[in-house]
Amino acid sequence: MTDLPQIVDSHCHLDFPDFEGELPEVIARAKAAGVTRMVTICTRLRNEPAVRAIAETYPEVFYAAGTHPMSAAEEPLATLDELITLAAHPKFVGIGETGLDYHYTADSAEVQQVSLRVHVEAAQETGLPLIIHSRAADADMAQILTEGMKAKPFSCVMHCYSSGPELARQMLDLGFYLSMSGIATFPRSQDVRDIFAAAPLDRILLETDSPYLAPPPHRGRRNEPAYTALTAKTGAEVYGISVAEFAQATTANFDRLFAKAASYEAAS
Known part of the structure; x- marks a missing residue:
């Protein structure tokens, strides 16, 4: 196990019911696959105690x-003070x-934009990276994040990137990172592979x-952090380097972005 490339799953949802009663085994399998760290993401602030x-x-x-x-339309609007307070926890490492998302929830576009701006401000104030979900909203996403950067710089990752090449270029120009998923x-x-191939390795x-989004051969079944190793193999192929080199680069990128x-x- 010590010879395995050491990698990081920068975005998972370990509080979801899919993992109920199995977390010790899930995390053990991740470690056995070389996944040394995981960031579990809370998507509704009322669930934050369980995620913490x-x-x-x-x-x-x-x-x-x-x-x-x-x-965003179903939950109370997060406040800047609320997010800053949460960020004081020693293991709280990102905003988002x-x-x-205008694919399924375009009817709530206005409240989504308000919510996004609150989170941008929290990233600006705390120095923690913003974690972005973007789907079918490239123009508004680029505008809001560009305006935010002009007002006060912040760091950011476009999680599970699968939008178009133009948004990718705009985000990379802002100094942001793209995250590769299954x-x-x-x-x-x-x-999607072409977009990543055109991006600098030090932003992935x-x-x-x-x-x-389980990668093959698990596609269609539950995904889990151990399968980060399968995506790493694809990433290495995209960049024409070894899995060990890709793992080392993406881990260094994680440490730079998620400095906390x-x-x-x-x-420790």
């Missing part, structure tokens, strides 16, 4: 919290996920977004 408890229980797990755009491993996702993260997690690791 997972991070407090498992040394390998960190967490982030925000209001997912698809639930937040963002815009989508990049799907046979029909050559366009790995994730599962588990329990969703890296410093926690060093201190």
